[in-house]
Amino acid sequence: MKISTLVKHLTLGTILAASSFIAVANTTILNVSYDPTREFYREYNQLFSKHWQAQGNTAPTVRQSHGGSGSQARSVIDGLDADVVTLALAYDIDALHNNGNLIPADWQSRLDKNSSPYTSTIVLLVRKGNPKNIKNWDDLVRPDVQVITPNPKTSGGARWNYLAAWGYALKEYGSEEKAYEFIEKLFKNVPVLDSGARGATNTFVQRGIGDVFIAWENEAILSVEQLGKGQFDIVVPSVSILAEPPVTVVDKNVDRKGTRKVAEAYLQHLYSDDAQHLAAKHYYRPSNPAVASQYASAFPKVNLFTIDEVFGGWTKAQQTHFNDGGVFDKVLESINKNR
Amino acid sequence: MTDVSVAIPAKPLVKATTEPRWVRYSLISIMLLFLSLFLLLPLSVVLYGAFEAGLRVWWQAVTEPDAVAAIKLTLFVLVIVVPLNAIFGVAIAWAVAKFEFRGKTLLVSIIDMPFAISPVVVGLIFVIFFGSHGWLGPWLQQHDIKIIFAVPGIVIVILFGTLPFVARELIPLMQQQGKDEEEASLTLGASGWKTFWYVTLPNIKWGLIYGVVLCNARAMGEFGAVAVVSGRIRGETNTMPLHIEVLYNEYMFTAAFAVSSLLTGLALVTIVIKSYVEYKDERKHKTA
Amino acid sequence: MATVVSRTVIPGFGLTLGFSVFYLSLLFLLPVAGLLIFTLQMSWADFWRAISHPQVVASYKLSFGASLAGATINAIFGSLTAWVLVRYRFPGKKVVDALVDLPFALPTAVAGIALVTLYSATGWVGQYLQVWDIRIAYSEIGVIIALTYIGLPFVVRMVQPVLADFEKELEEASASLGASRWTTVRRVILPAILPALLTGYALAFARALGEYGSVIFISGNLPYRTEITPLLIVAKAEQYDYQGAAAIGVVMLVAAFLLLLLINGLQWWTNKRNGGAI
Numbered sequence: 009m010k011i012s013t014l015v016k017h018l019t020l021g022t023i024l025a026a027s028s029f030i031a032v033a034n035t036t037i038l039n040v041s042y043d044p045t046r047e048f049y050r051e052y053n054q055l056f057s058k059h060w061q062a063q064g065n066t067a068p069t070v071r072q073s074h075g076g077s078g079s080q081a082r083s084v085i086d087g088l089d090a091d092v093v094t095l096a097l098a099y100d101i102d103a104l105h106n107n108g109n110l111i112p113a114d115w116q117s118r119l120d121k122n123s124s125p126y127t128s129t130i131v132l133l134v135r136k137g138n139p140k141n142i143k144n145w146d147d148l149v150r151p152d153v154q155v156i157t158p159n160p161k162t163s164g165g166a167r168w169n170y171l172a173a174w175g176y177a178l179k180e181y182g183s184e185e186k187a188y189e190f191i192e193k194l195f196k197n198v199p200v201l202d203s204g205a206r207g208a209t210n211t212f213v214q215r216g217i218g219d220v221f222i223a224w225e226n227e228a229i230l231s232v233e234q235l236g237k238g239q240f241d242i243v244v245p246s247v248s249i250l251a252e253p254p255v256t257v258v259d260k261n262v263d264r265k266g267t268r269k270v271a272e273a274y275l276q277h278l279y280s281d282d283a284q285h286l287a288a289k290h291y292y293r294p295s296n297p298a299v300a301s302q303y304a305s306a307f308p309k310v311n312l313f314t315i316d317e318v319f320g321g322w323t324k325a326q327q328t329h330f331n332d333g334g335v336f337d338k339v340l341e342s343i344n345k346n347r
Numbered sequence: 348m349t350d351v352s353v354a355i356p357a358k359p360l361v362k363a364t365t366e367p368r369w370v371r372y373s374l375i376s377i378m379l380l381f382l383s384l385f386l387l388l389p390l391s392v393v394l395y396g397a398f399e400a401g402l403r404v405w406w407q408a409v410t411e412p413d414a415v416a417a418i419k420l421t422l423f424v425l426v427i428v429v430p431l432n433a434i435f436g437v438a439i440a441w442a443v444a445k446f447e448f449r450g451k452t453l454l455v456s457i458i459d460m461p462f463a464i465s466p467v468v469v470g471l472i473f474v475i476f477f478g479s480h481g482w483l484g485p486w487l488q489q490h491d492i493k494i495i496f497a498v499p500g501i502v503i504v505i506l507f508g509t510l511p512f513v514a515r516e517l518i519p520l521m522q523q524q525g526k527d528e529e530e531a532s533l534t535l536g537a538s539g540w541k542t543f544w545y546v547t548l549p550n551i552k553w554g555l556i557y558g559v560v561l562c563n564a565r566a567m568g569e570f571g572a573v574a575v576v577s578g579r580i581r582g583e584t585n586t587m588p589l590h591i592e593v594l595y596n597e598y599m600f601t602a603a604f605a606v607s608s609l610l611t612g613l614a615l616v617t618i619v620i621k622s623y624v625e626y627k628d629e630r631k632h633k634t635a
Numbered sequence: 636m637a638t639v640v641s642r643t644v645i646p647g648f649g650l651t652l653g654f655s656v657f658y659l660s661l662l663f664l665l666p667v668a669g670l671l672i673f674t675l676q677m678s679w680a681d682f683w684r685a686i687s688h689p690q691v692v693a694s695y696k697l698s699f700g701a702s703l704a705g706a707t708i709n710a711i712f713g714s715l716t717a718w719v720l721v722r723y724r725f726p727g728k729k730v731v732d733a734l735v736d737l738p739f740a741l742p743t744a745v746a747g748i749a750l751v752t753l754y755s756a757t758g759w760v761g762q763y764l765q766v767w768d769i770r771i772a773y774s775e776i777g778v779i780i781a782l783t784y785i786g787l788p789f790v791v792r793m794v795q796p797v798l799a800d801f802e803k804e805l806e807e808a809s810a811s812l813g814a815s816r817w818t819t820v821r822r823v824i825l826p827a828i829l830p831a832l833l834t835g836y837a838l839a840f841a842r843a844l845g846e847y848g849s850v851i852f853i854s855g856n857l858p859y860r861t862e863i864t865p866l867l868i869v870a871k872a873e874q875y876d877y878q879g880a881a882a883i884g885v886v887m888l889v890a891a892f893l894l895l896l897l898i899n900g901l902q903w904w905t906n907k908r909n910g911g912a913i
Binding site: 377378379384385386396434438439441445453458461464466469471473475482510519523526529534539543560564571575587610611614619622 | 643644645646647648650651652654655656658659662663664666667669670673712715716718719720722723725729731732733734735736737739740741742743744745746748749750752753759760780784787793796797800816831837838841842844845846847864865868869872877880881884887888891892894895896899900903
């Protein structure tokens with residue numbers, strides 16, 4: 009029977025295809041990252057390859073996976089074979105410890121600078137010439153301003169946006185209640201709530217919706233430089249949050265695959281001068297102060313607070329603000345009621 | 348296929364079975380307007396976006412290594428998914444059309460269900476089964492078998508999502524054709540297989556091809572469920588739709604539309620082939 | 636489970652039904668049963684809380700309402716399209732016919748991007764509607780448009796073959812008995828295509844209910860207003876709340892299943908009543 013032989017071949021094909029993914033040499037590592045780092049890691053992988061070979065090793069292969077930070081973390085928890093993860097926020101990496109114990113609890117202290125080789129901050133992107141005269145966070149709650157930001161529930165980047173605004177309001181007006189009111193007013197001005205950061209960029213840039221877009225600095229500069237040259241301006245607020253996208257080795261996976269050495273070297277090399285310059289080229293702030301000082305003109309000085317100072321760390325911030333029934337849910341509820 | 352434009356002998360009846368010219372023209376216009384708004388314009392957006400920057404850019408976008416890997420993966424998945432679902436479609440249509448049995452309505456309702464399940468939920472289901480914390484996950488991991496975040500997982504969710512297409516085409520067709528011809532053939536002494544190959548298959552050929560074309564198209568385009576189980580490893584587990592999303596998220600709009608146009612092109616080609624074969628067959632029937 | 640009611644000389648009942656049921660069970664029933672069992676691990680209170688939160692309820696309203704609207708538009712214009720394609724001749728008919736399958740072929744995400752490019756305020760069509768102060772993208776209308784788009788082929792492709800096989804003698808008979816054209820269409824043709832139309836309607840509706848990729852680009856995703864249920868399922872899963880996600884998934888599943896069962900039952904009933912009219 010012809011069909012049965014066909015089926016046999018196909019089954020065989022599937023098994024072969026499947027097994028080709030099992031047999032990975034131990035200098036092949038998988039870096040599971042979030043969306044905006046594609047361009048950076050594409051170049052960094054070449055940089056690392058040279059460095060690794062210069063040390064007398066065989067050429068490494070770095071496979072890349074990019075997506076929303078939260079869904080990437082979920083994939084790793086569910087079995088995606090990541091050797092290293094380089095995500096948008098520590099909470100997503102904490103999840104690797106909390107769900108499945110893939111990494112130890114103290115992962116963030118294993119590398120310098122909170123395991124964040126490059127940082128960024130949250131800025132405001134406005135249309136050319138700043139027609140709505142937006143100067144600072146306060147202007148975002150004006151009734152005549154439309155704000156674009158992704159949904160903090162689904163986007164890690166958007167959580168930084170939210171916390172930056174909250175932190176500002178808390179400093180400026182002095183109480184949690186006032187900060188809550190501020191956030192409520194801000195989200196009342198949001199006409200479109202994209203599920204991911206890049207989707208929100210497209211809404212603001214391509215569709216022309218909104219007067220101001222809350223964005224990571226690196227994404228904002230990318231928009232100004234590449235997406236719509238001469239169409240946007242960046243407004244740096246008086247106060248913002250230090251956004252730390254951290255990295256870590258996934259212990260359970262590297263130990264099983266025998267890739268710990270190369271995976272650790274891969275992350276360590278992110279702190280080298282070459283990599284720090286590369287990060288700056290891709291509009292991330294280098295965490296090495298010596299390198300950072302060379303780019304002082306590109307990255308204006310902002311009064312930055314950290315999540316630990318204001319919110320007591322990611323786990324707490326997540327629980328208070330973004331979990332089901334948290335502050336953000338209440339904000340949405342009351343906006344809906346008062347509509 | 349019945350030839351609908353067959354000449355009808357009695358003149359007054361021709362009038363009685365069609366509409367006045369103005370009704371015909373306005374109906375055609377309404378339809379064209381509706382289809383333009385919903386189909387032609389979105390297609391134009393894709394094609395315009397794809398070729399706006401010229402043919403060379405388009406060619407670069409579709410021959411770039413990650414794009415080629417995505418195209419290969421998508422075609423590989425098709426080679427497995429389409430035949431399996433076609434065999435299933437024929438089998439179930441045979442059972443439903445030729446026999447009476449209890450639970451038939453239920454069975455037919457079940458066939459449509461994969462249309463109704465959100466692709467996102469489909470992905471979730473297979474994560475519940477095969478994920479590290481899923482029911483089979485730990486066992487699979489011990490034996491170093493990869494299902495999700497690898498090709499088998501992608502195949503499974505696409506099998507699931509395109510399950511109904513061939514069956515859906517064949518069931519009504521075979522029900523309508525009834526079983527007289529097969530019964531005649533069998534009574535004349537032909538074997539069951541022979542009857543199937545020489546009587547049934549020619550009769551359902553168009554429905555089958557059409558179902559396969561649709562299954563094919565849908566399998567190529569499946570997105571939501573694949574996104575959940577693929578792991579998005581560049582050059583390895585990114586199918587064409589996922590690669591398009593990657594490009595779009597990289598702000599490479601032209602490349603995204605270029606790969607989309609290729610995907611649409613592939614789907615349209617299968618549809619054109621179907622129309623052509625149909626047309627040839629019609630002519631053969633007329634000259635015979 | 637199934638027993639043959641009437642005898643026939645045709646072979647292969649065991650083989651085809653056995654294989655079909657096996658294939659369906661392995662690929663469909665088992666996974667879905669898995670989903671149900673997974674949800675059953677929740678306590679009733681947790682389950683209820685997950686599926687009855689006001690935000691979730693608001694999303695049901697939008698998802699069901701917009702799917703209903705989309706399917707209705709498709710039922711009307713889909714039947715019309717099928718009619719025109721079968722009965723009339725006009726240049727480019729083959730192309731139009733082939734084009735109907737486009738929503739199956741184009742990845743839903745691409746469709747979403749294309750639709751929002753068209754209908755946003757700066758889009759090809761949207762900029763003209765802007766003048767009349769009509770907003771399509773990022774509103775409920777945008778959701779309906781996307782859901783109409785993805786369900787479009789179902790009704791056309793269900794009704795088309797029935798119309799093509801419809802015997803003109805019946806129309807002639809009706810006409811020769813003195814019925815007006817409109818009466819013939821209403822009394823003779825419509826009942827004949829009704830079962831197929833209903834199936835197409837149900838499929839378009841069911842498909843729309845679960846749609847994710849194309850809608851999220853055009854809907855605006857505002858909680859309580861333009862957020863569809865599948866998006867909420869994704870949001871739950873992103874927060875590692877698989878049970879909550881599965882619970883809402885089950886609600887959608889049961890709704891879709893009941894609907895399909897109803898339509899198929901209705902069809903079976905009309906077939907029976909007509910007593911094999913064709």
